[in-house]
Amino acid sequence: MSRGGSGSLPRYIVQRILLVIPMIWIILTLVFFILRVAPGDPVSAALGGKLDQQALDQRREALGLNRPLIVQYWDYLSSVMHLDFGTTFSDNQPVLHVIRDNGGATLTLTMAAFVFALAVGIPLGLLAGRYRDSLSDVGIRLFGILTYAAPVFFLGFLFQYYLARPLGLPTSGNASPITVFEVPTKTHILLVDAFLSGNGEAIQDVLKHLVLPALTLGLLICGVFIRLVRVNMLQTMQADYVEAAEARGLKKRHVTWRHAFRNALVPVITVIGLQFALLLGGAVLTEETFNWPGLGQKLVFYINSRDYGAVQGIVTFFAIAVVLISLLVDIVNALIDPRVRY
Amino acid sequence: MRRLLSALAKPFTETAGLARWMLVAGVVITGIFVICAIFAPWLAPYGFAQSSAHGVEFPKVGPPSSDHPFGTDRLFFDVLSRVIWGARTALEVVILSILFCVVLGVPLGLLSGFYGGALDRILVLIMDALYAFPSFLLAIVCSFLLTDIFGGSVLAVSLSLTVVYIPQYYRVVRNTTLSAKEATYIEAARAIGARDIRIMRKYLFGNVVQSVPVLGTLNAADAILTLAGLGFLGLGIQSTEAAEWGHDLQRALADAGGGVWWTGLYPGLAIVFMVVGLTLVGEGLNETLNPTLRRRRLLPVVMTERGATPDENESR
Numbered sequence: 001m002s003r004g005g006s007g008s009l010p011r012y013i014v015q016r017i018l019l020v021i022p023m024i025w026i027i028l029t030l031v032f033f034i035l036r037v038a039p040g041d042p043v044s045a046a047l048g049g050k051l052d053q054q055a056l057d058q059r060r061e062a063l064g065l066n067r068p069l070i071v072q073y074w075d076y077l078s079s080v081m082h083l084d085f086g087t088t089f090s091d092n093q094p095v096l097h098v099i100r101d102n103g104g105a106t107l108t109l110t111m112a113a114f115v116f117a118l119a120v121g122i123p124l125g126l127l128a129g130r131y132r133d134s135l136s137d138v139g140i141r142l143f144g145i146l147t148y149a150a151p152v153f154f155l156g157f158l159f160q161y162y163l164a165r166p167l168g169l170p171t172s173g174n175a176s177p178i179t180v181f182e183v184p185t186k187t188h189i190l191l192v193d194a195f196l197s198g199n200g201e202a203i204q205d206v207l208k209h210l211v212l213p214a215l216t217l218g219l220l221i222c223g224v225f226i227r228l229v230r231v232n233m234l235q236t237m238q239a240d241y242v243e244a245a246e247a248r249g250l251k252k253r254h255v256t257w258r259h260a261f262r263n264a265l266v267p268v269i270t271v272i273g274l275q276f277a278l279l280l281g282g283a284v285l286t287e288e289t290f291n292w293p294g295l296g297q298k299l300v301f302y303i304n305s306r307d308y309g310a311v312q313g314i315v316t317f318f319a320i321a322v323v324l325i326s327l328l329v330d331i332v333n334a335l336i337d338p339r340v341r342y
Numbered sequence: 343m344r345r346l347l348s349a350l351a352k353p354f355t356e357t358a359g360l361a362r363w364m365l366v367a368g369v370v371i372t373g374i375f376v377i378c379a380i381f382a383p384w385l386a387p388y389g390f391a392q393s394s395a396h397g398v399e400f401p402k403v404g405p406p407s408s409d410h411p412f413g414t415d416r417l418f419f420d421v422l423s424r425v426i427w428g429a430r431t432a433l434e435v436v437i438l439s440i441l442f443c444v445v446l447g448v449p450l451g452l453l454s455g456f457y458g459g460a461l462d463r464i465l466v467l468i469m470d471a472l473y474a475f476p477s478f479l480l481a482i483v484c485s486f487l488l489t490d491i492f493g494g495s496v497l498a499v500s501l502s503l504t505v506v507y508i509p510q511y512y513r514v515v516r517n518t519t520l521s522a523k524e525a526t527y528i529e530a531a532r533a534i535g536a537r538d539i540r541i542m543r544k545y546l547f548g549n550v551v552q553s554v555p556v557l558g559t560l561n562a563a564d565a566i567l568t569l570a571g572l573g574f575l576g577l578g579i580q581s582t583e584a585a586e587w588g589h590d591l592q593r594a595l596a597d598a599g600g601g602v603w604w605t606g607l608y609p610g611l612a613i614v615f616m617v618v619g620l621t622l623v624g625e626g627l628n629e630t631l632n633p634t635l636r637r638r639r640l641l642p643v644v645m646t647e648r649g650a651t652p653d654e655n656e657s658r
Contacts, residue, residue, distance in 0.1 A: 026471040034483060145625075149617035151567055153574045153591055154610035161598045161606070281478025285571055289595065300575050303486050315483055322476050 012334050020327050025077075027319045032076050035312050036069065042308035046089035063087065063309070076312075080320075085313035090305045095313030098298055104189035106294035109213055109286065110279050116218030121225025122268070128226065129233025129264065130256055140226060147223035152282050155216045156289035163212065170209050213290040220282045221275055228271050232264040239263070266337050269329065276325045280318055361629050368622025375616050378429040386420075390427035390585035393418035403597060406604055413604035416593060417581065421605060425612050427585035432616060434496050434584075436565045439503035440558050447508045448551060451515025452542050455550075456523055465512070473509040481506050481568050485577045494580035503568060507561050514557060518550040556627045563620035570613050587613050 035042075043060045051059070060066055064075060079086065085095035128140040163169065187193055191210070194202040236242060237260050245255045284296030291297070295314060302310035378385060387410075393400050404414040412421035454462040472480065484502035492498035522528065523546065531541050572578040573588025581589055587609040594606030 022467075023471065023474060026467055027475060030468075030471050030475070031483070034487065145618055145621050146614065149563070149567075149614045149621060151570050151574070151588070151591075151610070151613055153571075153588070153595065154606070154613060157591060157595055157598055157606040157610060160595075161603055277476035278478075280476050281571070284478065284482070285574060288575060299482070303482065304576065306490075311483065311486065315479060318479055319475055323474060326474075 009334060013331055016327060016330055016334075020323060024320060024323055027323065028077060028080060028316060029073075031312060031316050031319065032073055035308055042306075043089055046305060046307045046309070059089070063089070080316060085317055086309050088302065088307055088310035088313070090302065090307040090310070095310060095317070098310065098314070099295060099317055100188055102293060102295045102298045104187065104192075105292060106283055106287070106296060108189055108191050108210065109217060109292055109294060110283050112210055112214035113217035113221060113282075113286075114279065116214060117221035117225055120218070121222040122229055122265070124222075125226040125229025126233055126261060126264065129230040129237065130260075132234060132237075137230075141230070144223045144226035144230070147219045148227070149223075150219075152216050152220050152285045153289045155219060156212070156286065159212050159216060160290075169212055209292075213286050213292050216289070217279070217282050217286045221279055224271075224275060224278065225268070229264065229268055232267050233260065236260045236264040266333075269333050269336065272329060277322050280322065361626060364622045365626030368619050368624075368626055371615055371619030372623055375429045375612075375619065376433065378426050379433040380430075382427050382430045386423040386426040388420045388423040390424050391419060391582050392423070403602055403605065412608045415590065415605040416597065419581075421590075421608050424585040424590055425587070425608050428587045428590070428609060428612060429616070431496065431579060431584040431586050432566050432569060435500050435503065435569050435579075436562045438496065438500035439507065439565055440561060442500065442504040443508045443511045443561075444554060444558070446504070447511030448515050448547075448554065451512045452519050452546060452550065454512070455516040455519030456538070456542055456546065462516075466516075469509040469512045472505065473513070477506050478568060478571060481572060482575065482577060485572050489577060494578065494583055496579060496584060499569060499572060499578050502572070503565050506568065507565065510557055510561070511554065514553050515550045518553065519546055522546055522549050556624065559620060559624035559627060563617045563624060566613065566617050566620065 043056055043063065043065060047056060047059065064072060067075075076086070083096065085099065087094055088098065124140045124143070128137040128144075131137055185193060187196070191203075191206050194206050237256075239260075242255055242260050245259050246252070250259075280296070283294065284299060286292065287294040287297040288300055295318075299311065299314045302314065388395060400410065400414045400418045400420060402414065402418055403416050404410060406413045410420050410422065412425065414420055415424070450465060454465045481502050484505045485499055488498040488501050489495075492501075528541060528545055531545050536544070569578060569586070570588030570591070573586040573590075574592045576589070576592065578589055579586045581593075590609040591606055591613075594602070594609070597603075597605050
């Protein structure tokens with residue numbers, strides 16, 4: 001591979017980043033116009049009945065909602081450029097603060113779920129793919145389908161009813177009030193803060209609250225990993241080089257673990273990036289089920305109070321995060337697998 | 343007629359062993375829910391929003407009994423009836439949204455792939471953006487808006503699901519159209535003097551819609567989950583408009599702490615079974631129609647003594 005040629009890594013990364021910019025622009029435009037199609041006036045939708053007409057007009061003026069749509073659109077784009085996601089209408093807070101205060105909880109939950117899903121999903125998927133149509137394959141596939149088919153709030157309901165009560169696990173919230181008030185806020189990620197403070201009881205408390213939500217969300221993603229790894233393993237086991245290795249007389253075990261296994265995992269990395277969107281959707285539901293004070297629960301709260309400003313800001317943030325993470329995954333993937341860079 | 347039947351039976355006849363059983367199980371489970379949905383008024387003991395019968399009020403959160411085999415919930419509704427009526431709601435929403443997807447997505451994909459140009463560029467951009475958007479979030483935003491316009495009805499939720507799934511139909515159809523329009527038979531049709539509309543309708547359409555059924559079944563399973571998720575967040579269908587499993591589970595969650603299981607267990611199981619059924623059908627179809635997953639029938643190769651020099655391949 002020649003340096004600077006069409007297959008070089010820096011060039012691929014630059015290309016990929018250049019592609020992301022129009023994508024983000026279109027998504028922003030989409031969010032903006034979808035939320036402006038709504039009939040009626042967003043300020044009175046969020047605050048109607050709470051403020052009098054004059055105050056509502058003032059609010060509208062302050063938020064710039066009286067200006068032409070195109071000016072508002074331009075304003076929205078440029079403020080997002082400066083990482084300003086707007087202001088909530090109902091409680092007049094910068095959305096960035098909402099994200100800072102609640103994003104940490106969402107991050108903790110999604111990461112814990114992700115680790116669980118990888119640790120359980122990949123080995124099971126490999127096993128099922130390797131021993132196709134065996135009893136363990138059937139069992140694992142059924143497990144995969146079931147975890148995909150069971151909505152997180154149903155799993156959450158079952159866990160709360162059958163696990164939380166007998167095991168004495170708490171079911172709602174990030175931590176007990178005592179921990180929340182005792183641990184000084186540094187990173188806004190309660191688990192990290194608890195570790196930083198070195199308060200053993202607080203760590204235990206946070207972990208206890210984390211177990212069931214993480215398990216619930218992890219199972220959702222785990223099903224996807226099983227299906228994916230299994231299919232990849234099946235395809236790799238049929239690949240020519242596996243057949244060639246077998247023809248050379250290598251032991252089946254050696255072929256499986258040395259040749260097929262590694263190559264079956266490469267596409268998984270790509271899909272991990274795509275799973276992030278699913279993870280976010282699942283996180284919204286998990287947070288709502290377990291009363292986990294993350295960004296998803298906040299989004300639902302603002303939706304129910306019909307706060308267009310907050311919904312627009314949080315959705316914009318989520319969408320950009322997903323696009324950027326898929327960019328990151330693509331770059332990592334190109335580092336690992338030269339074929340991606342074509 | 344016979345050709346249609348054999349085409350329908352193709353996934354069954356071409357599979358064997360496990361794949362066949364999964365397909366059959368999926369069809370049976372889905373069939374049961376379809377029957378529930380169609381005959382809900384006769385199968386369900388009560389209406390979905392009925393809180394009394396023969397002048398007797400139902401108990402509030404009453405445990406399962408002979409009158410109410412699945413108990414009653416906190417709105418005095420009969421849980422069994424709501425589970426059965428829920429199948430109808432789920433089926434209505436799924437069929438409507440997939441219908442919208444096909445009716446809008448297939449022609450758009452055909453036009454876009456056939457003509458190319460500015461229309462194609464703009465459509466691809468919009469559809470790619472919709473596809474890149476986290477799907478559940480998109481569904482939330484859409485139903486947030488559409489319930490403002492249409493109220494918490496079946497139509498509003500179906501339309502939001504359409505927005506979520508339409509990019510897939512558009513993409514599949516557009517991409518197959520792109521490759522199919524270069525084929526010789528299209529060139530031949532053009533040479534005879536067929537007009538664009540005729541080429542699209544008579545020659546391209548039949549070739550590009552083949553992947554739609556698999557996509558439809560797999561999306562149907564996902565749509566049930568999205569519908570339930572929206573219902574759970576209170577963004578879906580209102581409980582007096584229709585019975586919806588997700589929304590029922592939201593109300594049941596509050597009961598779980600008080601030791602009440604029947605209000606949540608049954609609607610939850612209904613969701614699980616219906617999604618499993620549809621997934622099995624979708625996967626079964628996929629395994630038979632997707633050539634990369636089909637099993638190769640290998641004949642055993644007997645090597646002669648002289649031909650077997652495996653070590654030569656090692657040093658490439």
